[in-house]
Amino acid sequence: MTSRLTSEFASRLAKVALGHVTREYPNHILHGLEGPQDAKTPSELHPVFYGSYDWHSCVHGYWMLARLLHLHPEMPEAQAIRDLFATMLVPDKIGGECAYFDRPMARGYERPYGWGWLLKLGAELHGHEDPAWAEALSPLTERIVKRFRDFLPLATYPVRTGTHYNTAFALRLAADFADTVGDDTFFDLLRSTALRWYGSDTACPAWGEPSGDDFLSPALIEAECMRRLLPATEFAHWFDGFLPEIAAGQPRTLFAPASVSDRSDGKIAHLDGLNISRAWCWSSLANTLTDTDPRRPVMRDAVHRHLAAGIAHVAGDYMGEHWLASFAVLDLTETK
Incomplete structure (x- = not known):
């Protein structure tokens, strides 16, 4: 597969997502039941985001389709995406999603990964070709913003794992929404939280990377989160102290792509995502440096x-296919 988001590659990725965002089974549900009346099928619980194996993957499948449509409106799948959005991103169906989040048992549902991706979708739809899509989604984005506002002041500690519970990744995606819609108070909350959690971190050893089911680098996504939220000069000073030996290729583990032994195993298949998301982070971080900075060529090589290790595996086995393409589009469209 290509390392550029050509129209042809965008078309291939769109086909992948269109094939799973409305595929209800297999499905992995993290669902709290208050009584027997809550034992329902995925599509009964979630009128929109019931496909793609799990809720959050379906959300970022929609994000990917919106991003591809924005960048390549000429691709053959464009009309199918428009038809999907016109059918699914409508007030009554989004109202069903809101009703789920209004349940007392759903206070921490999809926190923080799904929260971040939902706001990323909201940011992508803001100013898109049909304003009705963002308008329909807005009651749900409002609920998720409130979830962040309520949760972050209570979150004494960050979560540094390389999976869905990583807090830096969620802040990073939420920042795009706050910036796009001009919510300065929300952006300030995200920034102050990042500084409280990560501002004093120095000489990161990255000693626990990668674990057996990481799809994020705890070290690199923390750096990318800080890059997104801090002013450039302030970030440069923080980054110098956080990873001070990049020019020497250290910490060594951050520069070695992960090996994936079994792509039919959903947890092991996460490591393809780790390779892709590391490429995204390294590229974004390298773009903050001057061409003469000795760290830049080391980072660009990484x-x-x-990317070469991960991009070829975004389609194939469903355990990776239902989500990996979104990470590929994140990498190929968020950085130069």
Whole structure:
């Protein structure tokens, strides 16, 4: 597969997502039941985001389709995406999603990964070709913003794992929404939380990376979160102290692509996502440096090796296919 988001590659990725965002089974549900009346099928619980194996993957499948439509409106799948959005991103169906989040048992549902992706979808739909899509989604984005506002002041500690519970990744995606819609108070909350959690971190050893089911690098996504939320000069000072030996290729583990032994195993298949998301982070971080900075070529080399290791596997086995393409589009469209 290509390392550029050509129209042809966008078309291939769109076909992948269109094939799973309305595929209800297999499905992995994290659902709290208050009584027997809550034992329902995925589509009964979630009128929109019931496909793609789980709720959050379906959300970022919709994000990917919106991003591809924005960048390549000429691709053959464009009309199918428009038809999907016109059918699914409507007030009554989004109202069903809101009703789920209004349940007392859903206070921490999809926190923080799904929260971040829902706001990322909201940011992508803001100003898109049909304003009705963002308008329909807005009651749900409002609920998720409130979830962040209520939760972050209570979250004494960050979560540094390389999976769905990682807090830096959620802040990073939420920042795009706050910036896009001009919610300065929300952005300030995200920034102050990041500083409280990560501002004093120095000489990161990355000693626990990668674990057996990481799809994020705890070290690199923390750095990318800080890059997104801090002013450039402030970030440069923080980054110098956080990863001070990049020019020497250290910590060594951050520069070696992960090996994936079994792509039919959903947890092991996460490591393909780790390679792709590392490429995204390294590329974004490298773009903050001057061309003469000795760290830049080392980081760019890491981008190419990680992307080469992961991009070929975004389609194939469903355990990776239902989500990996979104990470590929994140990498190929968020950085130069």
